Amino acid sequence: MGLPLEEWFAGELTAPMEPVRDGTRPRGLLGRVNGVAVLLVVVDVVALVATASSTAVSAAVAVLLAGVLLGVRASGRIYRRRLQLSWLHDLPRSLATTAIAFAAVSVLLLAAGWPPEVLLQLKVAVVSFTLVGEPARLAVFAFGRWCRRRFDRCDRTIVIGAGKVGVDLAEVMLRHPEYGLRPVGFIDPDPPGDRKFPVALLRDDLATAIDRLGVGTVVIAFSHAVDSPLVDAAVTAHRLGCSTLVVPRMFELHQDGPDVERLRSYPLLRLSTAPTTRPTWWIKRLVERGLALVALVLLAPVIGLCALAVLLESGRPIIFKQVRVGMDDQKFVIYKLRSVRQTGVDDSDVRWSVVGDSRVGPVGAFLRRTSLDELPQLWNILRGDMCIVGPRPERPGFVRQFSAIHELYWARHRVPTGLTGLAQVHGLRGDTSIVDRSRYDNYYIANWSLWLDVKIVLLTVGELCCRRNR
Structure with missing residues (x-):
């Protein structure tokens, strides 16, 4: 019989391990x-x-x-x-x-x-x-x-799941270091109490353990049940720049493929790395800032005319400033042309703006319908607060509300927010499903490429020109 869970958590097996030992690959550049x-x-x-x-x-x-x-x-x-x-x-x-x-x-x-x-x-x-x-x-x-x-030129590895598959994987890694993985601990919310483990059960949450132990790879070894904590673990590892390997369901019958690794007889599906860690991401940021600068210069007369229309309809201020949540939950100030008439109380942080709002005049309605009110956000892109393509930023209050209600809404903050996004070109603007938006945003992050950005920009232009969703 294995040790009780309390002794695993309290004993020396869960004592802090050295951050990075000689022979391991540190997590720096x-x-x-x-x-x-x-x-x-x-x-x-x-x-x-x-x-x-x-x-x-x-x-x-x-x-x-x-x-x-x-x-x-x-x-x-x-x-x-x-x-x-x-x-x-x-x-x-x-x-x-x-x-x-x-x-x-x-x-x-x-x-x-x-x-x-x-x-x-x-x-x-x-x-x-x-x-x-x-x-x-x-x-x-x-x-x-x-x-x-x-x-021992191996990645320090955390195994999510201390069941039979997870333990077998850890033992294979220890016996065969030529595969380049060295397990340093298990994380399991409900580990079996009758099993001996080749490495420690960790009491840390995954993010803390990755940072403390200098982990470079996370193996998700639950093979018979897939639930939200596993997805959370994959997103956390992805967000922190770790390589993520997943034991697929029905792994005994799983075929090899372009993204499938083999650890002896076990197939492991390698998830893509975080977009922000790839060289092509810096190409994206450089190109987008250049385009934002050019667009600000070329569209300055259009922005000026829209600003004049706002001034004549409802006076000052012309530019509307609002705090939004960006990458890694960092807050920034977003700029828009004001499309809502001023009232005595500013309820923009707690009120979800919907179609038919009586505070929106003809000019404001036109700006919203044509998305011209978003043009000042080119300045946010030039400053680096946002990208041209990415999940749309939301207000802090709604981020807290949606994160508490909707699964994996928080995960969309792994990349910078954008002027347009995959959810928007699929018609998810304004008062539409938050669940669908979150799924599209997380799909975008998981499948990001320069071509996907180009496709979203083209679809956005088509939607603005044709006045219909694609």
């Missing part, structure tokens, strides 16, 4: 660099240089080939973080991305008018690249497994 991925990039660059020097390809073709090849292989996730360092497992993906890259370069060169003889040079180049690169990749994987075993 350098700690997030994946050594195997870096070595794989180096191998491809060296193979490209060797190919260019040993074949007759010109410098221009070599540069084009390097750019396309590295881009295609990065898109094909050749340089991804992975548990299983297996050259044989990765070989089909490697050969396929190499073939696609060389085919793309061939088409580009022929379309640009290069002579057909260049195809022969590319055939020699692809063979040379493969012969140089693949043996080196084999060596990189072997070196990575050795480093994980010899130097």
